[in-house]
Amino acid sequence: MPDIAIEGFYLFLANIWVVPVGVAIGMFVGAMPGLTSSGTLAMLLPVLMVLPPEQGLILGVSIYAGAEMGNSFPSVMLNIPGTPGGAVTAFDGYPLMQKGLAARALGICIMSSTIGALIGGVAAITLAPLIAQVALGFGPAEICIVVLFGLTVIAQLSAGGLAKGLLAGFFGLLLATTGTDPTFGQFRGTFDIVYLFDKLPVIAVLVGLLGFSEVMVHAEKGLRSLLADDVKVPDTDVGIRGILTGFVDTLKRPIEVIRAGAIGLGIGAMPGAGASVATFVAYQQSIAFAPPERKKTYGKGAFEGLIAADVCNNAVVGGALVPLLTLAIPGSGSMAVLLVVMVYHGLYVGPRLFQFNGDIAYAVLWSQFAAAFFVLVIGTCIAFFAYRAALINLRIIIPVIAVFCLLGGFARNAYVFDMGLMLAFGCLGFIMKKHGYPVVAILLGVILGPILEANFMRAFRISFGEFDIFFQSTISWVLWSLFALTFVAPPLMRLAKRFIGGREGGAGR
Amino acid sequence: MNFTKEALGGLIVPLLAIGYAVFALWEQFTGDYMELTTDYTLYLAIPVLVLGGFLILHRLIPILGHLAVVRFFVPDHSKSGELSLEETAEAAASGPAARPGGWMRLAALVGFAFALVLALETVGYLIAFFVFAVLVLLAMGVRSVVTILAVSVATVLVVHFVFAGLIDMPLPESFLEEWLGGEE
Known part of the structure; x- marks a missing residue:
């Protein structure tokens, strides 16, 4: 095991130049409201696929990490988060800016993000190989349960509720059966279209659902920028001394940092819940643990709230990597893009990744430490002007992103048909977003469909067509009980919250 | 609030899903397919049909939204006045109101x-x-x-x-x- 970790470290050193590039791109993307990290990664898919697998994956993870830092700049300076994951940063960051403490707030954001990324990195590199070891014991039946488990968790966590999430997930699984039946080699669901004989082009689906639907959202709004009308562009200068004070402020509150880091890791590892949910939970927990006299300062410029939000959204990156590398279940849209890149290069996705492509897996895990370092360095360098990315005219960006999405749909097979399919799924994604259906669920269904089908058939052949195989091993019983928990836990938690909330008198947001 | 437009828009996704499920089942049960293939499709199609039908009923019969059992599957945040975390985050990041057209x-x-x-x-x-x-x-x-x-x-x-x-x-x-x- 350690051998391969060292091998991965050398592989990472050979590709270390990718990290600053990714972090810089990510910071720009994050600082620009309207560009999300998942949408950008979907747009950049042609580039990610052309690079060797380790470079593509490291670039993707670095962009994700950079974006989770970059989204703080406009949150603090202009009260508009760069991505939904930065929404909580604005609660306390913007009031600090109004008090003239912009530099200090940005310093806190930068240092918190760095530490968050470090926590995520340490946890991912220790946990991922261990979980992969356990997951190696999974047979085909267990893998089926894990896939269903992932879809249920997404459905349960999505805003539209369980029914819509599950419908989207199963619709995705059903769509994934398009093309050649892997077991018997028959065509199905192809509508006699030659371009669908292989299978539904996952990359076109992904770019449409994540990228083009986002363009459509902005086209419908048709705004020049997402700034609220009453926000003035500040001309406060951000000095290096203030930023350094912010660094110290962060380091003085280790408990805050560790709590938010743990929350970010845990929620990041859950499929479907991304940085936006994790930061809210971290913020609420930070309030819950604060001494009574500090509670009043939240929302008016509390350093603790800012730290909680920023540590958390960067720790999410490390947390989300764990299920991706060990179980091939992506924790968010961005991770789904990385999974597609892994599949494209023919890596062994799932628990066997560490056995057969362990060097690449470790290279990605090691790269997080470099990403943390560059978040600190690049973040400090661009803190003076980064928020200005939020002032770029969104209407000009729309055709550019649309062209990138079209190219992304085209990239894999070089069929013009795939571009059209990308557009169709873009429209589907847009309608789903409007009506509260989780886009990630249908995407996960399409990506994991072939894996589910292959393992389902394998399990059935082992057991000669009996359903018993899904209940035979201890692991499968543990997984089934986790599965049941996803249905039972949320209502129980809601009850518990009502109970506690009644006692504390709504100290919430 | 534009009720009819909202309701019709909400029907698109379940109708699409049901349509595709019915098509897949029809193709595989009338065509010459192996039993394992059709079984697998059936296992996936049943949840789609049940959930899709449920969501369509939920859209068409507004009274259903008041039942506690139904609310577990399709929460209605506009009634309780409490947004889910995800919705709050998205609302915060969405910026000012859209331009007309x-x-x-x-x-x-x-x-x-x-x-x-x-x-x-x-x-x-x-x-x-x-x-x-x-x-x-x-x-x-x-x-x-x-x-x-x-x-x-x-x-x-x-x-x-x-x-x-x-x-x-x-x-x-x-x-x-x-x-x-x-x-x-």
Whole structure:
């Protein structure tokens, strides 16, 4: 095991130049409201696929990490988060800016993000190989349960509720059966279209659902920028001394940092819940643990709230990597893009990744430490002007992103048909977003469909067509009980919250 | 609140899902398919049919939304006044209210994009992407000639040199690309 970790470290050193590039791109993307990290990664898919697998994956993870830092700049300076994951940063960051403490707030954001990324990195590199070891014991039946488990968790966590999430997930699984039946080699669901004989082009689906639907959202709004009308562009200068004070402020509150880091890791590892949910939970927990006299300062410029939000959204990156590398279940849209890149290069996705492509897996895990370092360095360098990315005219960006999405749909097979399919799924994604259906669920269904089908058939052949195989091993019983928990836990938690909330008198947001 | 439009829009996704499930089942049960294949499709189609039917009923019969059992599956945050965390985050990141004419802009974007896909093989990627960028910018309400030309030309240059050149993507070519290629 350690051998391969060292091998991965050398592989990472050979590709270390990718990290600053990714972090810089990510910071720009994050600082620009309207560009999300998942949408950008979907747009950049042609580039990610052309690079060797380790470079593509490291670039993707670095962009994700950079974006989770970059989204703080406009949150603090202009009260508009760069991505939904930065929404909580604005609660306390913007009031600090109004008090003239912009530099200090940005310093806190930068240092918190760095530490968050470090926590995520340490946890991912220790946990991922261990979980992969356990997951190696999974047979085909267990893998089926894990896939269903992932879809249920997404459905349960999505805003539209369980029914819509599950419908989207199963619709995705059903769509994934398009093309050649892997077991018997028959065509199905192809509508006699030659371009669908292989299978539904996952990359076109992904770019449409994540990228083009986002363009459509902005086209419908048709705004020049997402700034609220009453926000003035500040001309406060951000000095290096203030930023350094912010660094110290962060380091003085280790408990805050560790709590938010743990929350970010845990929620990041859950499929479907991304940085936006994790930061809210971290913020609420930070309030819950604060001494009574500090509670009043939240929302008016509390350093603790800012730290909680920023540590958390960067720790999410490390947390989300764990299920991706060990179980091939992506924790968010961005991770789904990385999974597609892994599949494209023919890596062994799932628990066997560490056995057969362990060097690449470790290279990605090691790269997080470099990403943390560059978040600190690049973040400090661009803190003076980064928020200005939020002032770029969104209407000009729309055709550019649309062209990138079209190219992304085209990239894999070089069929013009795939571009059209990308557009169709873009429209589907847009309608789903409007009506509260989780886009990630249908995407996960399409990506994991072939894996589910292959393992389902394998399990059935082992057991000669009996359903018993899904209940035979201890692991499968543990997984089934986790599965049941996803249905039972949320209502129980809601009850518990009502109970506690009644006692504390709504100290919430 | 525009009730009918909302309700009809909410039907699109379940109807699509049910339609596809019915099509898959029909194709596989009438066609010559192995039993394992049809079984697998059936296991996936049943949840789609049940959940889709449930969601359609929920949309059509508003009273259902008051039942506690139903609310477990389809929470209605507008009634309880409490937004889920995800919705709160998205509301915070969505910015000010939209400009009017959203459907026109959407139709323009999607329409031009489909037109581009249809025309791409005939006119080649340079012309197609240039015209697409110009038309979408106009549809978005950008009126400055300099901006439109600069953005469109820059987009086409990036496509030509990075995607067709560096990444070597085999984009459909026509007379313009051949003429350019001949000169190099």
